[in-house]
Amino acid sequence: xxxxxxxxxxxxxxxxxxxxxxxxxxxxxxxxxxxxxxxxxxxxxxxxxxxxxxxxxxxxxxxxxxxxxxxxxxxxxxxxxxxxxxxxxxxxxxxxxxxxxxxxxxxxxxxxxxxxxxxxxxxxxxxxxxxxxxxxxxxxxxxxxxxxxxxxxxxxxxxxxxxxxxxxxxxxxxxxxxxxxxxxxxxxxxxxxxxxxxxxxxxxxxxxxxxxxxx
Amino acid sequence: xxxxxxxxxxxxxxxxxxxxxxxxxxxxxxxxxxxxxxxxxxxxxxxxxxxxxxxxxxxxxxxxxxxxxxxxxxxxxxxxxxxxxxxxxxxxxxxxxxxxxxxxxxxxxxxxxxxxxxxxxxxxxxxxxxxxxxxxxxxxxxxxxxxxxxxxxxxxxxxxxxxxxxxxxxxxxxxxxxxxxxxxxxxxxxxxxxxxxxxxxxxxxxxxxxxxxxxxxxxxxxxxxxxxxxxxxxxxxxxxxxxxxxxxxxxxxxxxxxxxxxxxxxxxxxxxxxxxxxxxxxxxxxxxxxxx
Numbered sequence: 001x002x003x004x005x006x007x008x009x010x011x012x013x014x015x016x017x018x019x020x021x022x023x024x025x026x027x028x029x030x031x032x033x034x035x036x037x038x039x040x041x042x043x044x045x046x047x048x049x050x051x052x053x054x055x056x057x058x059x060x061x062x063x064x065x066x067x068x069x070x071x072x073x074x075x076x077x078x079x080x081x082x083x084x085x086x087x088x089x090x091x092x093x094x095x096x097x098x099x100x101x102x103x104x105x106x107x108x109x110x111x112x113x114x115x116x117x118x119x120x121x122x123x124x125x126x127x128x129x130x131x132x133x134x135x136x137x138x139x140x141x142x143x144x145x146x147x148x149x150x151x152x153x154x155x156x157x158x159x160x161x162x163x164x165x166x167x168x169x170x171x172x173x174x175x176x177x178x179x180x181x182x183x184x185x186x187x188x189x190x191x192x193x194x195x196x197x198x199x200x201x202x203x204x205x206x207x208x209x210x211x212x213x214x215x
Numbered sequence: 216x217x218x219x220x221x222x223x224x225x226x227x228x229x230x231x232x233x234x235x236x237x238x239x240x241x242x243x244x245x246x247x248x249x250x251x252x253x254x255x256x257x258x259x260x261x262x263x264x265x266x267x268x269x270x271x272x273x274x275x276x277x278x279x280x281x282x283x284x285x286x287x288x289x290x291x292x293x294x295x296x297x298x299x300x301x302x303x304x305x306x307x308x309x310x311x312x313x314x315x316x317x318x319x320x321x322x323x324x325x326x327x328x329x330x331x332x333x334x335x336x337x338x339x340x341x342x343x344x345x346x347x348x349x350x351x352x353x354x355x356x357x358x359x360x361x362x363x364x365x366x367x368x369x370x371x372x373x374x375x376x377x378x379x380x381x382x383x384x385x386x387x388x389x390x391x392x393x394x395x396x397x398x399x400x401x402x403x404x405x406x407x408x409x410x411x412x413x414x415x416x417x418x419x420x421x422x423x424x425x426x427x428x429x430x431x432x433x434x435x436x437x438x439x440x441x442x443x444x445x446x447x448x449x450x451x452x453x454x455x456x457x458x459x460x461x462x463x464x465x466x467x468x469x470x471x472x473x474x475x476x477x478x479x480x481x482x483x484x485x486x487x488x489x490x491x492x493x494x495x496x497x498x499x500x501x502x503x504x505x506x507x
Binding site (some may be wrong): 018041043044048051054056065068072074090091092094095097099101102103107109133134180187191192193195197198199204209 | 281285293297301307328349350352353465480487491
């Protein structure tokens with residue numbers, strides 16, 4: 001069995017948003033849509049204030065509420081835990097968006113481009129009509145993972161089999177891998193460090209782990 | 216800035232569902248309970264066909280509202296693909312069943328078909344309530360107490376419409392007014408329970424403010440006014456429609472506010488269960504102590 005997860009080290013993340021940019025570049029998401037983004041979090045009250053950066057996006061839950069509510073079966077889950085959307089089936093009802101506690105889903109009603117004068121050359125080439133009027137979200141770069149696996153590569157180790165955000169991270173804060181493999185990079189990180197998951201009380205069993213060493 | 220380390224932050228109003236979704240809950244709730252109420256009032260006979268038609272039109276109007284909101288309108292029938300877990304799919308099937316039963320009664324005149332339609336309409340109302348509860352991203356919707364509240368609100372709307380219809384024909388019966396007042400009290404009790412549960416939860420401040428304003432409407436317009444008007448009806452029968460209108464308006468206002476203003480998203484938060492160890496090999500309950 002395989003269970004792909006992402007580990008984000010909050011002590012390492014510098015909030016540079018390189019993961020955000022690489023995700024947008026890889027997945028050609030329109031303005032306002034960020035499958036991966038980094039939150040700038042300030043905590044406490046003056047003068048006892050802390051600041052950290054928190055990468056967020058689809059948590060690829062084991063028990064995804066988005067999949068449960070989806071009336072069209074467009075939202076599915078692969079055997080490796082990656083939560084998917086079939087753009088050809090989705091009706092764009094946005095029920096998944098209100099069911100997701102992680103604000104990970106987007107719906108774009110009409111084509112949007114960076115400049116009002118129309119799409120840039122790249123945007124025109126990469127525009128996907130199939131994503132208009134339907135739900136969209138992070139896929140853990142499932143196509144990269146699959147292509148890499150077909151070449152015999154290891155997701156989370158070999159860049160060609162690893163999500164773009166983890167590849168791009170300058171601080172080595174994002175790590176992707178197989179939780180079921182006790183020798184994987186993510187397993188070692190979770191074994192050796194303290195971690196939490198967001199909104200665990202909602203019973204979603206998220207596949208996104210945050211390493212955090214409280215100071 | 217978050218006030219404490221584990222406070223939720225980044226809450227904002229959901230922008231996925233707007234007044235059209237509220238329209239489905241308002242029209243669908245009123246229509247389904249009008250259908251069920253008219254069947255109950257006429258039992259064992261079948262109710263007036265015009266009332267059943269009006270009820271179906273209300274349910275249909277609600278579904279049309281939703282249809283205009285979805286991104287791919289011509290794929291609407293894909294909504295039927297997931298009855299295993301999706302309450303939206305179940306709502307669609309039950310709506311179709313309700314319509315089919317009413318049509319069956321209209322063509323055959325077999326009263327039990329109309330009775331079955333009444334039961335199906337109640338099921339439709341329940342599906343609507345469960346649709347909201349399943350939305351785990353919205354604290355104001357996922358609260359389990361929302362289910363009896365939505366059902367009670369729908370029932371009040373349906374009986375209110377029955378009172379208005381009866382008023383148009385003659386003076387509504389005292390039994391109908393008694394049902395309206397009883398349901399209004401039941402709705403207010405459901406509302407108090409929902410509010411208590413929400414107050415005990417970590418709901419976003421905006422949600423709290425909206426619910427505070429809805430509370431006043433629920434009490435004075437949705438409960439006190441109908442009770443007073445129903446009481447005064449004993450002396451002044453012409454005042455009966457006021458009770459129905461007040462109860463109806465309060466319910467519609469509540470649903471509109473619930474969908475369009477109280478629906479703050481969950482937001483983000485740091486997990487307050489810091490652990491160490493591989494997640495798949497940890498023993499349940501033994502995890503947190505390692506970290507703090």
